[in-house]
Amino acid sequence: xxxxxxxxxxxxxxxxxxxxxxxxxxxxxxxxxxxxxxxxxxxxxxxxxxxxxxxxxxxxxxxxxxxxxxxxxxxxxxxxxxxxxxxxxxxxxxxxxxxxxxxxxx
Amino acid sequence: xxxxxxxxxxxxxxxxxxxxxxxxxxxxxxxxxxxxxxxxxxxxxxxxxxxxxxxxxxxxxxxxxxxxxxxxxxxxxxxxxxxxxxxxxxxxxxxxx
Amino acid sequence: xxxxxxxxxxxxxxxxxxxxxxxxxxxxxxxxxxxxxxxxxxxxxxxxxxxxxxxxxxxxxxxxxxxxxxxxxxxxxxxxxxxxxxxxxxxxxxxxxxxxxxxxxxxxxxxxxxxxxxxxxxxxxxxxxxxxxxxxxxxxxxxxxxxxxxxxxxxxxxxxxxxxxxxxxxxxxxxxxxxxxxxxxxxxxxxxxxxxxxxxxxxxxxxxxxxxxxxxxxxxxxxxxxxxxxxxxxxxxxxxxxxxxxxxxxxxxxxxxxxxxxxxxxxxxxxxxxxxxxxxxxxxxxxxxxxxxxxxxxxxxxxxxxxxxxxxxxxxxxxxxxxxxxxxxxxxxxxxxxxxxxxxxxxxxxxxxxxxxxxxxxxxxxxxxxxxxxxxxxxxxxxxxxxxxxxxxxxxxxxxxxxxxxxxxxxxxxxxxxxxxxxxxxxxxxxxxxxxxxxxxxxxxxxxxxxxxxxxxxxxxxxxxxxxxxxxxxxxxxxxxx
Amino acid sequence: xxxxxxxxxxxxxxxxxxxxxxxxxxxxxxxxxxxxxxxxxxxxxxxxxxxxxxxxxxxxxxxxxxxxxxxxxxxxxxxxxxxxxxxxxxxxxxxxxxxxxxxxxxxxxxxxxxxxxxxxxxxxxxxxxxxxxxxxxxxxxxxxxxxxxxxxxxxxxxxxxxxxxxxxxxxxxxxxxxxxxxxxxxxxxxxxxxxxxxxxxxxxxxxxxxxxxxxxxxxxxxxxxxxxxxxxxxxxxxxxxxxxxxxxxxxxxxxxxxxxxxxxxxxxxxxxxxxxxxxxxxxxxxxxxxxxxxxxxxxxxxxxxxxx
Numbered sequence: 003x004x005x006x007x008x009x010x011x012x013x014x015x016x017x018x019x020x021x022x023x024x025x026x027x028x029x030x031x032x033x034x035x036x037x038x039x040x041x042x043x044x045x046x047x048x049x050x051x052x053x054x055x056x057x058x059x060x061x062x063x064x065x066x067x068x069x070x071x072x073x074x075x076x077x078x079x080x081x082x083x084x085x086x087x088x089x090x091x092x093x094x095x096x097x098x099x100x101x102x103x104x105x106x107x108x
Numbered sequence: 109x110x111x112x113x114x115x116x117x118x119x120x121x122x123x124x125x126x127x128x129x130x131x132x133x134x135x136x137x138x139x140x141x142x143x144x145x146x147x148x149x150x151x152x153x154x155x156x157x158x159x160x161x162x163x164x165x166x167x168x169x170x171x172x173x174x175x176x177x178x179x180x181x182x183x184x185x186x187x188x189x190x191x192x193x194x195x196x197x198x199x200x201x202x203x204x205x
Numbered sequence: 206x207x208x209x210x211x212x213x214x215x216x217x218x219x220x221x222x223x224x225x226x227x228x229x230x231x232x233x234x235x236x237x238x239x240x241x242x243x244x245x246x247x248x249x250x251x252x253x254x255x256x257x258x259x260x261x262x263x264x265x266x267x268x269x270x271x272x273x274x275x276x277x278x279x280x281x282x283x284x285x286x287x288x289x290x291x292x293x294x295x296x297x298x299x300x301x302x303x304x305x306x307x308x309x310x311x312x313x314x315x316x317x318x319x320x321x322x323x324x325x326x327x328x329x330x331x332x333x334x335x336x337x338x339x340x341x342x343x344x345x346x347x348x349x350x351x352x353x354x355x356x357x358x359x360x361x362x363x364x365x366x367x368x369x370x371x372x373x374x375x376x377x378x379x380x381x382x383x384x385x386x387x388x389x390x391x392x393x394x395x396x397x398x399x400x401x402x403x404x405x406x407x408x409x410x411x412x413x414x415x416x417x418x419x420x421x422x423x424x425x426x427x428x429x430x431x432x433x434x435x436x437x438x439x440x441x442x443x444x445x446x447x448x449x450x451x452x453x454x455x456x457x458x459x460x461x462x463x464x465x466x467x468x469x470x471x472x473x474x475x476x477x478x479x480x481x482x483x484x485x486x487x488x489x490x491x492x493x494x495x496x497x498x499x500x501x502x503x504x505x506x507x508x509x510x511x512x513x514x515x516x517x518x519x520x521x522x523x524x525x526x527x528x529x530x531x532x533x534x535x536x537x538x539x540x541x542x543x544x545x546x547x548x549x550x551x552x553x554x555x556x557x558x559x560x561x562x563x564x565x566x567x568x569x570x571x572x573x574x575x576x577x578x579x580x581x582x583x584x585x586x587x588x589x590x591x592x593x594x595x596x597x598x599x600x601x602x603x604x605x606x607x608x609x610x611x612x613x614x615x616x617x618x619x620x621x622x623x624x625x626x627x628x629x630x631x632x633x634x635x636x637x638x639x640x641x642x643x644x645x646x647x648x649x650x651x652x653x654x655x656x657x658x659x660x661x662x663x664x665x666x667x668x669x670x671x672x673x674x675x676x677x678x679x680x681x682x683x684x685x686x687x
Numbered sequence: 688x689x690x691x692x693x694x695x696x697x698x699x700x701x702x703x704x705x706x707x708x709x710x711x712x713x714x715x716x717x718x719x720x721x722x723x724x725x726x727x728x729x730x731x732x733x734x735x736x737x738x739x740x741x742x743x744x745x746x747x748x749x750x751x752x753x754x755x756x757x758x759x760x761x762x763x764x765x766x767x768x769x770x771x772x773x774x775x776x777x778x779x780x781x782x783x784x785x786x787x788x789x790x791x792x793x794x795x796x797x798x799x800x801x802x803x804x805x806x807x808x809x810x811x812x813x814x815x816x817x818x819x820x821x822x823x824x825x826x827x828x829x830x831x832x833x834x835x836x837x838x839x840x841x842x843x844x845x846x847x848x849x850x851x852x853x854x855x856x857x858x859x860x861x862x863x864x865x866x867x868x869x870x871x872x873x874x875x876x877x878x879x880x881x882x883x884x885x886x887x888x889x890x891x892x893x894x895x896x897x898x899x900x901x902x903x904x905x906x907x908x909x910x911x912x913x914x915x916x917x918x919x920x921x922x923x924x925x926x927x928x929x930x931x932x933x934x935x936x937x938x939x940x941x942x943x944x945x946x947x948x949x950x951x952x953x954x955x956x957x958x959x960x961x962x963x964x965x966x967x968x969x970x971x972x973x974x975x976x977x978x979x980x981x982x983x984x985x986x987x988x989x990x991x992x993x994x995x
Contacts, residue, residue: 026123046149053153080179087186092138140716151723166735166898177747180910187917188754212956220943223936265834267955271807313852339838350849387800409796
């Protein structure tokens, strides 16, 4: 049972790392600001959730699990609002420069 | 199992520094801010893993502090860097190399 | 009782600073008075106690070193605490005329003034390397706040430069402290002195701390920030900056080389420090000779006079220690008097450009007289504190056959005579045209009298040196004459 | 080991990038990232206290201060200086060589310090249980070497007074960025504000036994204050009202009065009578430091209820 739990926790951690990787690849490879933002915030939130869950399983304590949950909720909150603000900023910049909305100026 | 946690920590750190490329390259300040935000959430993940690996519970408190600050400061950064004013019609960041 | 008196020296001004920030209107005068007036009483009592005991130590919070911080009052600190108290009170009296505590600019000025005097006392009492760092920071920050209190653009610029350099100096000092702590396991200066070895670590730490402090002390060639800062600060602030703030950094260099390093301070290093002092004397005096503003002349004179304090290192001995400490005391008084008199000229005549001050002696005789009187002490003419100090320095240098140092002291005196007489010659020249000056009010008379009082104190130091020299002798760490 | 090297190299690269940055904004972001990586480095070295302080003060509040300074600079001077790095000079080589030598000497000296004895640390570990505290850092800061902390709080106070003196009357006109107009902000503030306060008080309370304490808690409160200022919930005022002034001095004042009060009852100066006094002093410090940081950010002597 414990071995199974550990394996599951390790799997969760690995999935989390994978999502982080995906986010970073998106950040580097995607062509314009809005799609980079899209890749980044979504992937990172799932990544953090997965890592929190894995770590909570490993610790095996309710207190720790609740703390990690709080951390994840806070991160979600921050990511949502700041992504929203960054997106508006980016959109406005694009309008200013007369280029098509969302396309990266280069 | 012994290699898993440090391996993941290292992996996330590499990830983080790879994202540095976007800060360096830009081209817009939105891109730079975005990368800094990515670093915030990656740092939290790294701290959680370190807490598990080193058995220091307080590192989870550090993670909580970082995430609270990230929530507040990220909005601050975005608010400040995003705010436009009469003085700056053009965005010089755009001409960054 | 000892602990109470020491606590009074440090904490009463700090509490008063807090109150001066919170209390409304006229009540602030009360806070200022309550913060400054008890200081001489406490110190008088402590001096009596020091005369009996020879050394006063108190473990703050009840924890002895290495765990806690120890306050240690010896003859040298006592003399400097006295200087600090006299400056805080008399120069404070001058400041009271320009910065009434119930007005807005007084509200800006007094909390910083109180914090500065409390921090200075804390620095002089402390025997703990890290605590010294903290007090030094507080002194610097309060001094910089005072520098910009009038918000003159030149003062702001000078303050920013001073701030950045002071931070750099702090960083160096702190690195050195960290190294000392790493090796000795204690931050207490006197405990570390027994353990620290003259190896790579010991020397690196000593050099780092010294360089950091020399920046703060504005010893040539690290003096760049001083003239602008001291020359553009408000009058009372220039006085305290020159009389105390730079001096305590030199005082700490003394503590490091003679108390912490003690026996193993290398002679080459001592000579090097002495040479820096000699260069400071010559360079500062020459610069003072070509300046066009009275306050800048006085500021460069400070650069030069600080150099004499460094001559302690090559001359090394009880008499040299007494001489340089006495120079520190009398220069503090004389320089404060000069800056206050120069500030009075500047406020009432609207300029301190030398060219515009012809015939100032007719219009402001008292202040010109003060400048001349303080000049007597700076020059080292008898009878004045400056004379005693320089005479003793010359004596030691002659006895050791250090002709270089003899030459430097003499040349420094001649150059000081040149730049001071240049000022006085202009001030007393026949005026081209003499616009009427408004009748001087009570405040103006007070400010002139305070400056005169400080100049007289510097002069009086020439008459009664014996008790002070005796007190200083009790603090000398290295034994009799070499 | 690999992680150590990675963190160390990363820090050097980030510091270098923050300094030479092709644009000022890039340098600022690099500085913030530097703070985050430094937090991770402290955490990896097993010092949660330092990690917290670095995250809160180094990356968080300092980052916000630099950012607002950048924004104000851009308002004054619309065009960003092309290359903010100083002009090349022949002295650079000399300085680089000297700096390298200095760093080398410090490094060598530091290596030899590793074998030094740790007298103070040993005595501290022996004495700590007597105080009822579990966190040695709080022990040093509030009990054993509290004179340092008292003077540090006075330094913060002096910083405020000095900044206010430099600002003068124009301070009320110092611009702040307009509040971002998005419907998300109100729910954010409403949720974050109480939660931040709870976490700050928790950190303060936990500080006696675990990592945390007044400095970390005050930085968190300061971050909240910055958010409130930027969203227009709190605005700068030309003068500090009595409540603000009381808040600014309470840290220094309570510390001094507890210390002097000990003399009255015959205990040594600044002795700490019990764990309640630790909490009292830390709470007062938290208020003063947090308030000072927010005021420095707002660039104003005081705060008012609402921004006009």
